[in-house]
Amino acid sequence: MWRHLLNVLVHIIAVCDKQAALTYAEAQMKIDDQSLKDEVTLGLRRLNKLAKILKQRRQQNGSVANA
Numbered sequence: 001m002w003r004h005l006l007n008v009l010v011h012i013i014a015v016c017d018k019q020a021a022l023t024y025a026e027a028q029m030k031i032d033d034q035s036l037k038d039e040v041t042l043g044l045r046r047l048n049k050l051a052k053i054l055k056q057r058r059q060q061n062g063s064v065a066n067a
Contacts, residue, residue, distance in 0.1 A: 008046075 020040045022030070030041040031048050 027044055030036055031044050033041075
């Protein structure tokens with residue numbers, strides 16, 4: 001499972017890196033704008049979803065929350 005997840009993550013990052021150079025604000029706007037369906041935006045949304053899952057797992061495993 002982790003190998004597949006890593007492969008997907010590497011692919012998404014590679015696609016986003018080749019197609020766009022975005023500030024954090026621009027990336028967040030793309031993630032939030034549900035009318036956008038381009039490959040970079042979809043990749044950003046997948047990465048955002050993955051980040052939230054990983055954060056939740058860290059919290060469940062007893063990580064210290066940042067203030």
